[in-house]
Amino acid sequence: MASQPLGSPLADDSLPADWRDFLALTKPRVMTLVVFTGLCGLLAAPVAINPVLGFTAILCIALGAGAAAALNQWYEADLDAKMRRTANRPLPAGRMARQSALHFGVGLGVFSVLLMGLATNLLAAFILAVSILFYVLVYTVWLKRRTPQNIVIGGAAGAFPALIGWAAATGRVDVLPVLLFALVFLWTPPHFWALGLFVRSDYAAAGVPMMPVVAGQRATRLQVFLYTLPMAACAAAPWAMGLAGAIYGWTAAILSALFLVLAARVALSRETDQALMLPERRLFKFSILYLFVVFGALVADRLLLA
């Protein structure tokens, strides 16, 4: 299919967009982590949920995340066109009309909230709606182009799924899901700033005020390490407070220690060549694994020790 040059704001809308481009608009790879944390929130809850309703709750979290991603790309098509990493997405590549992305995102978002309310409860539907609106309005529209703290505050959007999963199963919000929310919230800055360090030139070219662009590399490296400290404390809290058992506790302790070591290496590094930033790349990759394993350990802990 003929695609337009990078950065072209015009879509070739004489040809209807392919369904695969609608799927790409939902950022399926990012959705994996969101679905996993939502599933862990659901499985860690002390109340067993009907499998059909549990499946529907996770489906709604996935659809809600997909809707937020579609609306993010609708709003940021101009930014995406300027960055190598995002230039081939359906909108900047000219494979889809912007209006189609807007309709798809709004439709999917409304549908996910309604289905969540129908299948589980109003609290879960309400938190899902808040998470979509938070990601789109607070992070994408308000913060992303204005402040280097965009990731810090916007990180809350990615922290909601565990809370939603728990609320879907129990109909309430307790201390443990709030700690899981805080863990993902505090995990987001070191995760994204590690990425921001080695794709700094992309963000600078697009004019996005990410921390490495605005405050410089040394300040960002220090912030990566400083955020890791409360993140590790938060990971240990469920065990320390007696809300989780030894499987979770030891897993969280060992992985948080590794996270701290990798973050310290990033903090001590003085490398300025993006291509040679190995500690940053290692921390970025490890941070994804960290969240998967720590959340997985919580579920294993709950299921095995129950």
Next chain:
Amino acid sequence: MTPLPPDDEAIRRRQRSRAIVMGLALGALVVLIYAIGMAKMMRG
């Protein structure tokens, strides 16, 4: 360079694939709503 306008066959092919995906999604939704209804009735 301006892309050439797509021919009718390319448009039809794209519409057909979208219609198939939409049909499958709607079919899955019907099954899901039915299953949710059954689960709710069994629970309550």
